[in-house]
Amino acid sequence: MRYWLLSLCLLCGLARAELPETDWLELMPEEDRQALEAMPEISHDTPEQDSGFYSPGGLRQQDADLPAVMYSSKTVPGLDGKQLRLGGYPVPLETDNSGRSTLFFLVPYPGACIHVPPPPPNQLVLVRYPKGLAIDDIYTPLWVSGQLKVEPVSNDLADAAYALDAADVRVVTEDDL
Structure with missing residues (x-):
């Protein structure tokens, strides 16, 4: 009986473990x-930094001087259907009746919706x-876990090459660092 209980406890612990x-x-x-690593550093000096102005181009802003990799929709087919955990920052798109975000873009760095250039x-x-998540601040980093899909998505704000059906979304805490 004791070994059975110990095994059950170990399995429960594994079930709660997060994906890498x-x-x-x-x-x-x-x-x-490789193309990204070969690029010169990009300046984020934009008018909104001086004036507080928010550019209406959002994630769709483009700069003709940037290389094609900055607009690439090429994906990694082996990731389609993979369960994973990705850290990033939210750009809210839709909320439920309680004001909780149910649909959002996850981006690799904070403020991606106002910087030039946006992520590819x-x-x-x-x-x-x-389930929805209360997002009080788009500068708060999140962990998002679930099944990734190679799925082109286009809306008024941006184009994305991936979609993720989230099983869990949580704020990154100091314990994670």
Whole structure:
């Protein structure tokens, strides 16, 4: 009886264990990663930093001087259907009646909706989370776990190359660091 209880406790502990973190660069094919690494550093000096102005282009802003990798929708087919955990920042799209975000883009860095350039589509993930999450601040990092899909998504704000049906979304805590 004792061994059975110990085994059950171990299984319960494993069931609660989080998936290993997936790095954002793993969402890019190798050729895109190489092109990104070869790029010169991009300046984020934009008018909104001086005036407080929010650019209406959002995640769709484009700069003709940037290389094609900054607009790449190329994906990694082996990630389709994979369960993973990704850390990032929310860009809310839809909320439920309680004001909880049920649909949002997850982006790799905070403020992606106001910086030029925005992340490429293969660095944007549309997150569907029917349970909803209260998002008080888009600068609060999140952990999102669930099944990733190679699924092109386009709306007025952005294009994304991936979508994720989230099983769990939570705020990153100091214990995670």
